[in-house]
Amino acid sequence: MTIERVAIVGAGAWGTALALAAERAGRSVVLWGRDIGELAATRENSRHLPGIVLPAAIEVTDDLARAVTADAILLVTPTQTVRAVARRLAGIADDTPVVICAKGLERSTMFRPTEVLEQALPPAAPAVLSGPSFAADVARGLPTAVTIAAAEPRLAMDICQALGSISFRPYAETDIIGVEIGGAFKNVLAIAAGIVTGRRLGASASAALVARGFAELRRIGAAMGARPETLMGLSGLGDLVLTSSSPQSRNFAFGVALGQGADPARVLVEGASTAPVARELARVHQVEMPITEAVAAIVEGEVGIDEAIGSLMSRPLKHETD
Ligand SMILES: NC(=O)C1=CN([C@@H]2O[C@H](COP(=O)(O)OP(=O)(O)OC[C@H]3O[C@@H](n4cnc5c(N)ncnc54)[C@H](O)[C@@H]3O)[C@@H](O)[C@H]2O)C=CC1
Numbered sequence: 001m002t003i004e005r006v007a008i009v010g011a012g013a014w015g016t017a018l019a020l021a022a023e024r025a026g027r028s029v030v031l032w033g034r035d036i037g038e039l040a041a042t043r044e045n046s047r048h049l050p051g052i053v054l055p056a057a058i059e060v061t062d063d064l065a066r067a068v069t070a071d072a073i074l075l076v077t078p079t080q081t082v083r084a085v086a087r088r089l090a091g092i093a094d095d096t097p098v099v100i101c102a103k104g105l106e107r108s109t110m111f112r113p114t115e116v117l118e119q120a121l122p123p124a125a126p127a128v129l130s131g132p133s134f135a136a137d138v139a140r141g142l143p144t145a146v147t148i149a150a151a152e153p154r155l156a157m158d159i160c161q162a163l164g165s166i167s168f169r170p171y172a173e174t175d176i177i178g179v180e181i182g183g184a185f186k187n188v189l190a191i192a193a194g195i196v197t198g199r200r201l202g203a204s205a206s207a208a209l210v211a212r213g214f215a216e217l218r219r220i221g222a223a224m225g226a227r228p229e230t231l232m233g234l235s236g237l238g239d240l241v242l243t244s245s246s247p248q249s250r251n252f253a254f255g256v257a258l259g260q261g262a263d264p265a266r267v268l269v270e271g272a273s274t275a276p277v278a279r280e281l282a283r284v285h286q287v288e289m290p291i292t293e294a295v296a297a298i299v300e301g302e303v304g305i306d307e308a309i310g311s312l313m314s315r316p317l318k319h320e321t322d
Protein backbone atom coordinates (compact mmCIF):
# COMPACT_ATOMS: atom_id res chain seq x y z
CA MET A 1 0.00 0.00 0.00
CA THR A 2 1.08 3.58 -0.55
CA ILE A 3 1.03 5.70 2.58
CA GLU A 4 0.73 9.35 1.65
CA ARG A 5 -1.14 10.99 4.52
CA VAL A 6 0.16 10.22 8.03
CA ALA A 7 -1.55 11.19 11.28
CA ILE A 8 0.43 11.48 14.51
CA VAL A 9 -1.83 11.04 17.54
CA GLY A 10 -0.19 12.57 20.61
CA ALA A 11 1.68 15.88 20.48
CA GLY A 12 4.25 15.37 23.23
CA ALA A 13 8.00 15.22 22.63
CA TRP A 14 8.01 12.00 20.61
CA GLY A 15 4.84 12.74 18.60
CA THR A 16 6.15 16.16 17.61
CA ALA A 17 9.52 14.69 16.60
CA LEU A 18 7.88 11.95 14.53
CA ALA A 19 5.68 14.54 12.80
CA LEU A 20 8.87 16.29 11.72
CA ALA A 21 10.40 12.98 10.57
CA ALA A 22 7.33 12.13 8.51
CA GLU A 23 7.25 15.59 6.95
CA ARG A 24 10.95 15.28 6.02
CA ALA A 25 10.13 11.94 4.42
CA GLY A 26 7.73 13.80 2.11
CA ARG A 27 4.43 12.77 3.69
CA SER A 28 1.38 14.94 4.22
CA VAL A 29 1.26 15.15 8.04
CA VAL A 30 -1.46 15.91 10.58
CA LEU A 31 -0.38 16.19 14.23
CA TRP A 32 -3.23 15.70 16.70
CA GLY A 33 -2.96 16.65 20.36
CA ARG A 34 -5.38 17.35 23.16
CA ASP A 35 -3.41 20.30 24.48
CA ILE A 36 -2.11 21.98 21.35
CA GLY A 37 -3.04 25.61 22.09
CA GLU A 38 0.52 26.93 22.21
CA LEU A 39 1.77 24.58 19.50
CA ALA A 40 -0.96 25.70 17.11
CA ALA A 41 -0.34 29.38 17.87
CA THR A 42 3.49 29.48 17.87
CA ARG A 43 4.33 26.28 15.91
CA GLU A 44 6.79 25.49 18.72
CA ASN A 45 6.47 22.77 21.40
CA SER A 46 8.30 24.89 23.96
CA ARG A 47 7.76 22.45 26.85
CA HIS A 48 9.05 19.32 25.15
CA LEU A 49 11.16 20.52 22.20
CA PRO A 50 12.16 24.14 22.75
CA GLY A 51 13.71 25.93 19.80
CA ILE A 52 12.23 23.70 17.10
CA VAL A 53 9.62 25.33 14.88
CA LEU A 54 7.21 23.12 12.94
CA PRO A 55 7.07 23.79 9.19
CA ALA A 56 3.78 25.22 7.92
CA ALA A 57 3.11 22.01 5.97
CA ILE A 58 2.39 20.09 9.21
CA GLU A 59 -1.28 20.46 10.13
CA VAL A 60 -1.71 20.82 13.90
CA THR A 61 -5.19 20.05 15.18
CA ASP A 62 -7.27 19.00 18.18
CA ASP A 63 -9.92 17.53 15.88
CA LEU A 64 -9.47 13.76 15.94
CA ALA A 65 -11.61 13.36 12.82
CA ARG A 66 -8.66 14.76 10.85
CA ALA A 67 -6.50 11.84 12.05
CA VAL A 68 -9.02 9.05 11.60
CA THR A 69 -9.02 9.41 7.80
CA ALA A 70 -5.23 9.18 7.36
CA ASP A 71 -3.56 6.36 5.41
CA ALA A 72 -1.58 5.43 8.54
CA ILE A 73 -1.71 6.53 12.18
CA LEU A 74 1.20 6.76 14.62
CA LEU A 75 -0.11 6.39 18.18
CA VAL A 76 2.31 8.34 20.37
CA THR A 77 0.84 8.72 23.84
CA PRO A 78 2.14 7.02 27.03
CA THR A 79 1.48 3.29 27.36
CA GLN A 80 -1.17 3.57 30.06
CA THR A 81 -3.28 5.79 27.75
CA VAL A 82 -3.06 3.64 24.59
CA ARG A 83 -6.36 1.84 25.28
CA ALA A 84 -8.39 5.04 25.79
CA VAL A 85 -6.83 6.82 22.83
CA ALA A 86 -7.21 3.78 20.53
CA ARG A 87 -10.91 3.58 21.37
CA ARG A 88 -11.31 7.18 20.20
CA LEU A 89 -10.01 6.13 16.76
CA ALA A 90 -12.98 3.80 16.22
CA GLY A 91 -13.89 5.42 12.89
CA ILE A 92 -10.78 4.25 10.99
CA ALA A 93 -11.13 2.25 7.78
CA ASP A 94 -10.51 -1.50 8.04
CA ASP A 95 -6.82 -2.44 7.99
CA THR A 96 -5.55 1.08 8.57
CA PRO A 97 -1.96 0.69 9.85
CA VAL A 98 -1.76 1.95 13.45
CA VAL A 99 1.84 2.19 14.60
CA ILE A 100 2.39 2.00 18.36
CA CYS A 101 5.25 4.28 19.40
CA ALA A 102 4.94 3.88 23.19
CA LYS A 103 7.36 1.70 25.16
CA GLY A 104 5.83 -0.11 28.11
CA LEU A 105 3.29 -2.65 29.38
CA GLU A 106 -0.31 -1.95 30.42
CA ARG A 107 -0.54 -2.16 34.20
CA SER A 108 -4.11 -3.44 34.47
CA THR A 109 -3.69 -6.35 32.00
CA MET A 110 0.10 -6.90 31.62
CA PHE A 111 -0.52 -6.55 27.85
CA ARG A 112 1.94 -5.26 25.32
CA PRO A 113 0.64 -2.10 23.58
CA THR A 114 -0.23 -3.90 20.32
CA GLU A 115 -2.26 -6.44 22.34
CA VAL A 116 -4.15 -3.50 23.84
CA LEU A 117 -4.63 -2.09 20.35
CA GLU A 118 -6.05 -5.37 19.02
CA GLN A 119 -8.68 -5.33 21.79
CA ALA A 120 -9.50 -1.63 21.69
CA LEU A 121 -9.42 -1.01 17.94
CA PRO A 122 -10.09 -4.25 15.99
CA PRO A 123 -10.05 -2.68 12.48
CA ALA A 124 -6.43 -1.56 12.93
CA ALA A 125 -3.47 -3.31 11.32
CA PRO A 126 -1.05 -3.18 14.29
CA ALA A 127 2.57 -2.14 13.93
CA VAL A 128 5.23 -0.88 16.31
CA LEU A 129 8.06 1.64 16.01
CA SER A 130 10.91 1.43 18.52
CA GLY A 131 14.66 1.80 18.84
CA PRO A 132 17.37 4.14 20.11
CA SER A 133 15.92 7.55 19.31
CA PHE A 134 15.64 10.59 21.53
CA ALA A 135 12.90 12.95 20.43
CA ALA A 136 15.29 15.93 20.53
CA ASP A 137 17.75 14.14 18.20
CA VAL A 138 15.06 13.16 15.70
CA ALA A 139 13.47 16.62 15.81
CA ARG A 140 16.84 18.22 15.01
CA GLY A 141 17.31 15.88 12.05
CA LEU A 142 20.30 14.04 13.56
CA PRO A 143 20.95 10.58 12.06
CA THR A 144 18.72 7.98 13.73
CA ALA A 145 17.87 4.33 13.04
CA VAL A 146 14.78 2.55 14.39
CA THR A 147 12.89 -0.71 13.93
CA ILE A 148 9.35 -0.86 12.54
CA ALA A 149 7.57 -4.19 13.02
CA ALA A 150 4.32 -5.51 11.58
CA ALA A 151 3.12 -9.09 11.19
CA GLU A 152 3.18 -8.73 7.40
CA PRO A 153 6.68 -7.95 6.09
CA ARG A 154 5.15 -5.95 3.26
CA LEU A 155 3.30 -3.67 5.66
CA ALA A 156 6.42 -3.16 7.79
CA MET A 157 8.34 -2.14 4.68
CA ASP A 158 5.53 0.16 3.47
CA ILE A 159 5.65 2.01 6.78
CA CYS A 160 9.46 2.19 6.56
CA GLN A 161 9.12 3.66 3.06
CA ALA A 162 6.62 6.23 4.32
CA LEU A 163 8.77 7.46 7.21
CA GLY A 164 12.36 6.93 6.01
CA SER A 165 14.54 9.87 4.97
CA ILE A 166 18.21 10.82 4.82
CA SER A 167 18.19 11.44 8.60
CA PHE A 168 15.70 8.81 9.79
CA ARG A 169 16.40 5.20 8.80
CA PRO A 170 13.82 2.57 9.76
CA TYR A 171 14.51 -1.17 9.46
CA ALA A 172 11.57 -3.51 8.76
CA GLU A 173 10.85 -6.41 11.13
CA THR A 174 8.04 -8.90 11.70
CA ASP A 175 8.79 -9.78 15.34
CA ILE A 176 6.30 -7.47 17.06
CA ILE A 177 6.71 -9.30 20.38
CA GLY A 178 10.50 -8.91 20.39
CA VAL A 179 10.36 -5.22 19.52
CA GLU A 180 7.78 -4.47 22.22
CA ILE A 181 9.54 -6.53 24.90
CA GLY A 182 12.82 -4.74 24.19
CA GLY A 183 11.22 -1.28 24.43
CA ALA A 184 9.31 -2.06 27.63
CA PHE A 185 12.05 -3.79 29.62
CA LYS A 186 14.89 -1.48 28.61
CA ASN A 187 13.09 1.39 30.37
CA VAL A 188 13.10 -0.61 33.62
CA LEU A 189 16.78 -1.47 33.18
CA ALA A 190 17.58 2.18 32.38
CA ILE A 191 16.26 3.13 35.82
CA ALA A 192 18.67 0.60 37.35
CA ALA A 193 21.53 2.06 35.30
CA GLY A 194 20.60 5.54 36.51
CA ILE A 195 20.61 4.37 40.11
CA VAL A 196 24.14 2.99 39.61
CA THR A 197 25.28 6.37 38.29
CA GLY A 198 23.40 8.40 40.90
CA ARG A 199 24.87 6.28 43.70
CA ARG A 200 28.38 6.71 42.21
CA LEU A 201 28.96 2.96 42.01
CA GLY A 202 31.49 3.35 39.18
CA ALA A 203 31.86 2.67 35.45
CA SER A 204 32.55 -1.03 36.02
CA ALA A 205 29.21 -1.45 37.77
CA SER A 206 27.45 0.46 34.94
CA ALA A 207 28.86 -1.92 32.31
CA ALA A 208 28.00 -4.98 34.42
CA LEU A 209 24.46 -3.67 34.83
CA VAL A 210 23.94 -3.35 31.06
CA ALA A 211 25.33 -6.84 30.38
CA ARG A 212 23.37 -8.55 33.16
CA GLY A 213 20.29 -6.50 32.28
CA PHE A 214 20.56 -7.70 28.70
CA ALA A 215 20.80 -11.30 29.99
CA GLU A 216 17.45 -10.70 31.73
CA LEU A 217 15.98 -9.25 28.53
CA ARG A 218 17.06 -12.33 26.54
CA ARG A 219 15.57 -14.69 29.12
CA ILE A 220 12.16 -13.00 29.27
CA GLY A 221 12.22 -12.58 25.48
CA ALA A 222 12.75 -16.31 25.00
CA ALA A 223 9.93 -17.10 27.43
CA MET A 224 7.52 -14.72 25.69
CA GLY A 225 8.28 -15.74 22.12
CA ALA A 226 10.66 -12.98 20.97
CA ARG A 227 13.39 -13.79 18.46
CA PRO A 228 16.87 -13.47 19.97
CA GLU A 229 18.08 -11.59 16.88
CA THR A 230 15.45 -8.91 17.47
CA LEU A 231 16.67 -8.39 21.03
CA MET A 232 20.23 -8.03 19.68
CA GLY A 233 19.04 -5.24 17.38
CA LEU A 234 18.10 -1.58 17.55
CA SER A 235 14.95 -1.99 19.61
CA GLY A 236 16.62 -4.25 22.21
CA LEU A 237 20.33 -3.89 22.84
CA GLY A 238 20.54 -0.63 20.85
CA ASP A 239 17.92 1.13 22.97
CA LEU A 240 19.19 -0.45 26.20
CA VAL A 241 22.67 0.96 25.57
CA LEU A 242 21.29 4.41 24.69
CA THR A 243 19.00 4.81 27.66
CA SER A 244 21.36 3.18 30.15
CA SER A 245 24.11 5.67 29.41
CA SER A 246 22.55 9.05 28.75
CA PRO A 247 21.09 11.64 31.13
CA GLN A 248 18.94 12.68 28.14
CA SER A 249 16.83 9.60 28.98
CA ARG A 250 14.03 10.39 31.42
CA ASN A 251 14.16 6.84 32.78
CA PHE A 252 17.92 7.05 33.35
CA ALA A 253 17.57 10.54 34.87
CA PHE A 254 14.83 9.24 37.17
CA GLY A 255 17.19 6.45 38.29
CA VAL A 256 19.97 8.98 38.90
CA ALA A 257 17.61 11.00 41.11
CA LEU A 258 16.63 7.84 43.01
CA GLY A 259 20.29 6.97 43.46
CA GLN A 260 20.85 10.42 44.94
CA GLY A 261 18.03 9.90 47.42
CA ALA A 262 14.92 11.22 45.66
CA ASP A 263 11.48 9.90 46.61
CA PRO A 264 10.37 7.25 44.04
CA ALA A 265 6.77 8.45 44.29
CA ARG A 266 7.60 11.91 42.96
CA VAL A 267 8.18 11.24 39.24
CA LEU A 268 6.39 9.09 36.74
CA VAL A 269 8.36 7.66 33.82
CA GLU A 270 7.42 4.73 31.57
CA GLY A 271 9.92 2.39 33.29
CA ALA A 272 8.41 3.07 36.72
CA SER A 273 4.90 2.24 35.46
CA THR A 274 6.19 -0.88 33.72
CA ALA A 275 8.49 -2.22 36.47
CA PRO A 276 5.80 -3.93 38.62
CA VAL A 277 4.25 -5.50 35.49
CA ALA A 278 7.67 -6.62 34.25
CA ARG A 279 8.30 -8.26 37.63
CA GLU A 280 4.93 -10.00 37.52
CA LEU A 281 5.54 -11.26 33.97
CA ALA A 282 8.93 -12.62 35.04
CA ARG A 283 7.22 -14.55 37.83
CA VAL A 284 4.42 -15.82 35.57
CA HIS A 285 6.99 -17.08 33.06
CA GLN A 286 9.29 -18.32 35.86
CA VAL A 287 12.19 -16.28 34.54
CA GLU A 288 14.90 -15.07 36.90
CA MET A 289 15.15 -11.26 36.60
CA PRO A 290 16.86 -9.95 39.73
CA ILE A 291 17.61 -6.45 38.40
CA THR A 292 14.02 -6.00 37.20
CA GLU A 293 12.77 -7.32 40.56
CA ALA A 294 15.01 -4.83 42.37
CA VAL A 295 13.79 -1.87 40.32
CA ALA A 296 10.16 -2.85 40.90
CA ALA A 297 10.75 -3.15 44.64
CA ILE A 298 12.51 0.24 44.76
CA VAL A 299 9.89 2.17 42.77
CA GLU A 300 7.10 0.55 44.77
CA GLY A 301 8.84 1.63 47.98
CA GLU A 302 9.30 -1.93 49.22
CA VAL A 303 13.07 -1.77 49.71
CA GLY A 304 15.76 0.87 50.00
CA ILE A 305 18.46 1.22 47.36
CA ASP A 306 21.37 0.03 49.49
CA GLU A 307 19.42 -3.03 50.56
CA ALA A 308 18.56 -3.80 46.90
CA ILE A 309 22.19 -3.47 45.82
CA GLY A 310 23.31 -5.69 48.70
CA SER A 311 20.80 -8.36 47.71
CA LEU A 312 21.91 -8.29 44.05
CA MET A 313 25.60 -8.63 44.97
CA SER A 314 25.07 -11.44 47.49
CA ARG A 315 23.06 -13.76 45.27
CA PRO A 316 24.49 -17.29 45.03
CA LEU A 317 27.35 -17.59 42.53
CA LYS A 318 26.36 -19.13 39.21
CA HIS A 319 27.55 -19.79 35.67
CA GLU A 320 27.33 -16.66 33.51
CA THR A 321 25.36 -18.16 30.63
CA ASP A 322 22.96 -20.41 32.58
N1 LIG B 1 10.61 11.29 24.19
C1 LIG B 1 11.36 10.39 23.56
O1 LIG B 1 12.54 10.64 23.26
C2 LIG B 1 10.77 9.07 23.18
C3 LIG B 1 9.57 8.62 23.72
N2 LIG B 1 9.09 7.39 23.38
C4 LIG B 1 7.84 6.89 23.94
O2 LIG B 1 6.77 7.66 23.43
C5 LIG B 1 5.70 7.68 24.38
C6 LIG B 1 5.28 9.13 24.57
O3 LIG B 1 6.40 9.80 25.10
P1 LIG B 1 6.62 11.36 24.96
O4 LIG B 1 6.01 11.92 23.75
O5 LIG B 1 8.07 11.58 25.16
O6 LIG B 1 5.84 11.86 26.25
P2 LIG B 1 5.38 13.33 26.59
O7 LIG B 1 5.13 13.36 28.05
O8 LIG B 1 6.32 14.32 26.00
O9 LIG B 1 4.00 13.50 25.80
C7 LIG B 1 2.91 12.67 26.01
C8 LIG B 1 1.75 13.31 25.28
O10 LIG B 1 0.64 12.43 25.37
C9 LIG B 1 -0.49 13.23 25.63
N3 LIG B 1 -1.49 12.41 26.31
C10 LIG B 1 -1.37 11.80 27.51
N4 LIG B 1 -2.51 11.16 27.81
C11 LIG B 1 -3.35 11.38 26.77
C12 LIG B 1 -4.69 10.99 26.50
N5 LIG B 1 -5.39 10.23 27.34
N6 LIG B 1 -5.25 11.42 25.35
C13 LIG B 1 -4.54 12.16 24.50
N7 LIG B 1 -3.29 12.58 24.70
C14 LIG B 1 -2.70 12.18 25.82
C15 LIG B 1 0.00 14.37 26.50
O11 LIG B 1 -0.89 15.48 26.43
C16 LIG B 1 1.35 14.67 25.86
O12 LIG B 1 1.21 15.59 24.80
C17 LIG B 1 6.24 6.99 25.64
O13 LIG B 1 5.77 5.67 25.69
C18 LIG B 1 7.74 7.01 25.45
O14 LIG B 1 8.37 5.90 26.08
C19 LIG B 1 9.74 6.59 22.50
C20 LIG B 1 10.91 6.99 21.93
C21 LIG B 1 11.52 8.26 22.22
Ligand SMILES: O=C(CO)COP(=O)(O)O
Pocket (backbone or CB within 6 Å): 103, 131, 132, 133, 134, 135, 190, 239, 242, 243, 248, 249, 250, 251, 252, 270
Ligand atom coordinates in the same frame (compact mmCIF):
# COMPACT_ATOMS: atom_id res chain seq x y z
O1 LIG C 1 13.04 5.56 24.47
C1 LIG C 1 13.76 6.53 24.41
C2 LIG C 1 14.91 6.63 23.49
O2 LIG C 1 14.99 5.54 22.62
C3 LIG C 1 13.52 7.67 25.32
O3 LIG C 1 13.86 7.28 26.58
P1 LIG C 1 13.25 8.00 27.86
O4 LIG C 1 11.77 7.78 27.81
O5 LIG C 1 13.94 7.34 28.99
O6 LIG C 1 13.61 9.46 27.74
